[in-house]
Amino acid sequence: MAIHLGANQYGKAESRVVRIYRDSPRHQIRDLNVSSALRGDFEDAHTTGDQADVLPTDTQKNTAFAFAKEKGVGAIEDFALTLGGHFIDSAPAAEGARIEVEEYSWERIPVDGEGHDHSFVRAGSGVRTTVVNVEGRGDERRAYVVSGIKDLVVLKSTGSEFHGFLKDRYTTLPETNDRILATSLVARWRYDHAGVDWDKSYDEIKALLLEQFATIHSLALQQTLYGMGEAVLERHPEVAEIRFSAPNKHHFLVDLSPFGLENPNEVFIAADRPYGLIEATVVRDDASDAGSAWHAVPGFV
Numbered sequence: 001m002a003i004h005l006g007a008n009q010y011g012k013a014e015s016r017v018v019r020i021y022r023d024s025p026r027h028q029i030r031d032l033n034v035s036s037a038l039r040g041d042f043e044d045a046h047t048t049g050d051q052a053d054v055l056p057t058d059t060q061k062n063t064a065f066a067f068a069k070e071k072g073v074g075a076i077e078d079f080a081l082t083l084g085g086h087f088i089d090s091a092p093a094a095e096g097a098r099i100e101v102e103e104y105s106w107e108r109i110p111v112d113g114e115g116h117d118h119s120f121v122r123a124g125s126g127v128r129t130t131v132v133n134v135e136g137r138g139d140e141r142r143a144y145v146v147s148g149i150k151d152l153v154v155l156k157s158t159g160s161e162f163h164g165f166l167k168d169r170y171t172t173l174p175e176t177n178d179r180i181l182a183t184s185l186v187a188r189w190r191y192d193h194a195g196v197d198w199d200k201s202y203d204e205i206k207a208l209l210l211e212q213f214a215t216i217h218s219l220a221l222q223q224t225l226y227g228m229g230e231a232v233l234e235r236h237p238e239v240a241e242i243r244f245s246a247p248n249k250h251h252f253l254v255d256l257s258p259f260g261l262e263n264p265n266e267v268f269i270a271a272d273r274p275y276g277l278i279e280a281t282v283v284r285d286d287a288s289d290a291g292s293a294w295h296a297v298p299g300f301v
């Protein structure tokens with residue numbers, strides 16, 4: 001029986017790197033979740049057990065913490081690009097490095113109208129993400145950056161309709177021209193090139209996604225997502241494509257008639273399961289080649 005090793009990668013997942021900048025009494029905090037994975041010619045590690053080419057996952061983890069001290073944490077995209085390049089240079093058998101970073105943001109706790117110097121409260125509106133793939137050495141080096149946001153929980157209490165859909169003998173869903181629309185959005189956008197002002201781009205895209213969710217009169221979550229993506233591509237030439245994964249967090253009107261009460265869209269039950277799952281990509285016709293940008297990014301069409 002002929003058997004061979006198929007696709008593989010290895011690394012350290014979810015190192016929780018917390019960096020405090022304490023050069024003055026007014027501290028700053030960066031709170032990251034860093035995952036690294038190397039791919040390349042690691043055949044022997046699997047088939048014979050020879051680990052000569054393997055840069056241990058423990059070393060990969062140590063490097064993330066050491067770089068947080070030595071180089072500091074700038075934009076998560078730059079941190080990931082630096083780590084990825086370093087791993088390829090350190091492990092000759094590596095052909096590609098995939099670095100994923102999530103950032104949890106903290107706000108200063110207000111005390112007497114001022115943000116406190118060293119006490120923070122976790123900010124609740126989404127987790128910033130990046131997935132960076134670095135390949136090749138020297139002049140052959142290429143890097144792909146896919147950044148985004150996840151756990152961005154949004155709801156609109158009107159301005160959402162759903163009707164005109166296909167019906168068959170199993171259809172019971174009533175048509176509606178006024179419903180709650182809610183989701184916990186995951187959006188990931190692929191940058192066309194490096195050298196972007198990552199923080200500015202992230203802040204603007206996040207604000208734009210929220211503004212579009214608020215102002216698009218929704219005929220379906222699909223149409224809302226497409227409109228949000230279109231707005232990002234129109235206003236951000238640095239973005240080649242954007243992908244969404246959005247659970248439709250259903251809110252069902254409660255029947256209060258047994259209690260002699262009317263319920264004109266005022267009391268709902270928030271169902272957690274099942275949920276519709278709407279996924280879509282919005283892409284420029286002339287988008288650059290995606291290369292390995294989406295390598296091992298789960299949960300997207």
Ligand SMILES: O=c1[nH]c(=O)c2[nH]c(=O)[nH]c2[nH]1
Binds near residue numbers: 219220221248
């Ligand atoms: O926005 C929606 N899109 C759907 O495809 C769908 N299907 C469904 O039952 N409700 C909804 N809502």
